[in-house]
Amino acid sequence: MKYLGQESDFANSNAKTGVLLINLGTPERPVCPSLRAYLAEFLMDPRVIELPSLLRAILVRGIIVNVRSHKSAATYREIWTENGSPLMLNTVQLGEATAALLDDNFHVEVAMRYGEPSIEKQLSKLHHAGVRNVIAIPLYPQYSGSTNGSTFDAIGKAFRKQRWVPNLQFVSDYYQYDSYIKAIGDSILAHWQKHGRSQKLIMSFHGVPKKYIERGDPYQAQCEQSANAIADHLRLASDEWMLVFQSRLGAQEWLTPYCDQTMKALPQQGVTSVDVICPGFSADCLETLEEIKGENKEYFLKAGGQKYNYIPCLNDSPAHAALMAEIIRDHTRK
Secondary structure (H helix, E strand, C coil): CCCECCCCCCCCCCCCEEEEEEEEECCCCCCHHHHHHHHHHHHCCCCCCCCCHHHHHHHHHHHHHHHHHHHHHHHHHHHCECCECHHHHHHHHHHHHHHHCCCCCEEEEEEEEECCCEHHHHHHHHHHCCCCEEEEEECCCCCCHHHHHHHHHHHHHHHCCECCCCEEEECCCCCCCHHHHHHHHHHHHHHHHHHCCCCEEEEEEECCEHHHHHCCCCHHHHHHHHHHHHHHHHCCCHHHEEEEEECCCCCCCECCCEHHHHHHHHHHHCCCEEEEECCCCCCCCHHHHHHHHHHHHHHHHHCCCCEEEEECCCCCCHHHHHHHHHHHHHHHHC
């Protein structure tokens, strides 16, 4: 293997600290070929689908990619903007807003775990800029091996190509940050002030297979801690909110309660108005805009619900950028 060298001054003690904000990713365009490539890269990750490689390839390349690419392309087209993917746009703008809060000692880049700009490409950019310290922040507040762990794998794979590996601060999670809880809580309060408050607040987190938790993944516990902290910030009674999990894939059991089943059942329990937020998503994307804002709203209203409000992710809000800057400064001091 030919290792990537570095032309910067070895004795330079004033090199900038590189910051890499990393989100999940998005297809390049909302068309079938792009979806096929994106889904294959995403679902072939052994951290995402924990099966032997041959079985995973048969499932993903032989079945899922062929079955889901057309439908996924159509749903992506529904949320696509004139500026492209909402997730990409919001993440790039978050990077710019975060950089504006930091001094010239920091060099901020944005990367995607799947698709472009890749982690390897953006680490190479930091490398050529002479960065000797890197702070990597996967934009998932709660740790899961299928997201944060996979991101670490990709960083390690990229570093294997570098002759001179930089110092790395990897932020494995940030669900415990008071500024994170406050930012989510304050966004809910702002929504209530503008639109009024519904009977129940629903906090929806991305689901994972239950067996991942049984094998030691801390994700469920961190989601529960986050939801409880947000409810405490809002001073909600236990019957005024609930936690659900969304986006399950396949027939195996995932974390419950399931969001879609909950939305179909709530009206029968006398709950006719809900506010829904996704605290585990840093930026609005297909899973929040199409699945939660659209699909689950339809389930709720068809079941007899009367009012369904979706509260957006933190996206590129000032509070989100301030949270990122706080995390970066904390890890610079370590």
